[in-house]
Amino acid sequence: MAEGPRNILICSCEDTVPLDGEKVRRACRDSVVIEGRQFCRAELNRVRKAVAGGEPVVIACTQEAPLFNEVAEEGGADAPTFVNIRETGGWAKDAAEAGPKMAALIAATASPAPDVSFVSLSSDGVTLLYGKDERVVEAAELLKEHLDVTVLIKAGSELTPRRVTEFPVVRGVIRAAKGYLGAFELTVDDYAAPAPSSRGAFAFGAAKNGAVSRCDILIDLSGGPSLFPAADLRDGYLRADPGDPAAILRTVLKARDLTGMFDKPRYINFTEDLCAHSRSKIVGCRRCLDLCPAGAIEPAGDHVAIDAHICAGCGQCAAACPTGAASYALPPSDAMLRRLRVLLGTYRETGGERGVVMFHDAEHGSALIDALARHGDGLPANVLPVEVNEITQVGLEAVAAAHAYGASAVRFLTRAKARHDIAGLKKTIALVQPVLAKLGFDGVRVEAIETDDPDALGDALRGIATLEATAKPATFLPTGSKRELMRLSLRELHAAAPTPVDIVPLPEGAPFGTIEVRVEGCTLCLSCVSACPTGALSDDPERPVLRFAEDACVQCGLCKATCPEKVISLRPQIDFRAATALGRVIKQEEPAECIRCGKPFGVKSSVERVIAKLEGKHWMYKDSKKRLDVIRMCEDCRVVVMAEEQFDPFGAPQRPPVRTTEDYLREREQKGES
Secondary structure, eight states: OOOOOSEEEEEOTTTTSOOOHHHHHHHSTTSEEEEESOTTTTTHHHHHHHHHTOSOEEESOSTTHHHHHHHHHHTTOOOOEEOOOIIIIISSTTGGGOHHHHHHHHHGGGSOOOOOOEEEEEEOOEEEEEESSHHHHHHHHHHTTTSEEEEEEOTTOOOOOOSSOOSOEEEEEEEEEEOOTTOEEEEEEEEEOBOTTOOSSOOBOOOBSOEEEEESEEEEESOSSOSSTTGGGSTTEEEOOTTOHHHHHHHHHHHHTOOEEEEEEOOEEEOGGGOOSEETTEEOOOHHHHHOSSOOEEEETTEEEEOTTTOOOOOHHHHHOSSSSEEEOSSOHHHHHHHHHHHHHHHHHTTOOSOEEEEEOIIIIIHHHHHHHHHSSOSOTTEEEEEOSOGGGOOHHHHHHHHHTTOSEEEEEEOSSOSSOOHHHHHHHHHHHHHHHHTTOOSOOEEEEEOSOHHHHHHHHHTSOOOOOOSSOOOOOOOSOHHHHHHHHHHHHHHHOSSOOSEEEOOTTOSOEEEEEOGGGOOOOOHHHHHOSSSOEEEETTEEEEEEOGGGOOOOOHHHHHOTTOOEEEEEEEETTTTTSOOEEEEEOOEEEOTTTOOEEEEHHHHHHHHHHHTTTSGGGSSOHHHHHHHTSOHHHHHHHHHHTTOOTTOOOOOOOOOOHHHHHHHHHHHHHO
């Protein structure tokens, strides 16, 4: 199925992992598969020999990765690629049946790693500790030799001054906070500095509000609400329970390392031109704004702006973005789909059946898988683990492609108590499950497993009902932008479905759908066309026409919000015929032709409607037919005729004089006298 690296080393780990070298050779046809029993000890020379040849090397072991990297470095070779087949398959109750899974996991390593850009964070160690009692001062004592510390305590604290002032202690309450590691800015109310003559306790001077403080590191030991949304995701913001000495110590030790230059991945690639946030100050799509847990996204005119320094990489904005303006970079959507293609294709070709794709992260998911393998029955032989940076980065295109490629189900392994809101993932599941059901994929095909217990994970995976995969799996090569990949995956899913249907209704907020227009109320003003960010609505330069292309619609709602007649409504759905269908004509009318030169200049019904409202009712058009005829002329002829006929636009009847307060008072006096 896939062309793997030249040398693949698979180890039985002292005969605890049943190997099936033939399946691996079949999966990686152009590779040399080397089987061993103990590559990390007795057979280490075989590893040296494999890396010495200069060819790329894959080693099916992650436990001894530091040792193998050291061997490669000593030999001047590139670092090997590592894949875990022991905890994910070999150490399991049904390990003897896990040969197809192991071959698939090894074959998937042939996919090249994506190129990722980085953003830099710089910290000089300027630290503010925020608290309410002596414990914050004690934490500052531990840090004063390593960082430039300042203590900010809340009002009401009785602190004894130190014999020697080694760091400032001031009073105040943080009203607002923004920024990130190396660039925090705080607004402090009730700010006051202590008097140097403070004796038994600090005596503070006059307080002021709105003081601004800047720091590189912010340590919050106040015990109050977090200063930032999703506090665990904000670089440089450390928070601990003031009543937990161990937590305070961990925070202090972590803060000591936060000086210098740091690089973090640029998780999101953003293309402003594709953003459907707003047009002409009318807000349409705000999916990313509603989902970002870190507060890294803000409106910026017609589009949004993503602060890469704050972004924590949850990927919910990319998963929800309907136009592909925001796309995940670690890895990109096309790389994720290519990996699924190799994984599921290899699994099927080597004899695997009813494969279940399980997305998980490294920190939580890998630890749970490891614990299940060491202390339980291990992962079932048909569960294919796919490690991602954050499970919330997985979007509709990946789930649809997995089922199209032959997965029988998809599961997301999440924490029992998530570090941040996973509303975006839940919306993806709620969106894709009815689509699969309408296409004939019975049972619960997509679900989240929310647990921190390895045994509960094993029970949930083994409790998945026997679900048959598609009988005609797709083999398409994913290419294109995120939106194109989403369309492609859904079309391939439709082609592979047991009972395909043309139209599937979707829940509100879905990124696909059509619009409904009350044609009798539409005046063809075409405001919706100018507002549409994707070109789903279009006109015709030759005649008054409104067209709609459903395949381009992202249900942003800008057309509905812009329409002055309020005749547009949205209907979320997937029409699998839309990709090849011609644009639908919603309304068309005869053009209004200039009665003087014959040039078309507007919509005939609109012109007649304006005339009907003005004739005999407005002072300019009460008695003059010539003036009414001007409305039936194009813009050029209108100017010429008005000049020839010497129409006076200021010839309005004289208005009554303006009445002032004095006029009313005078009338009141006159009435009183009479």
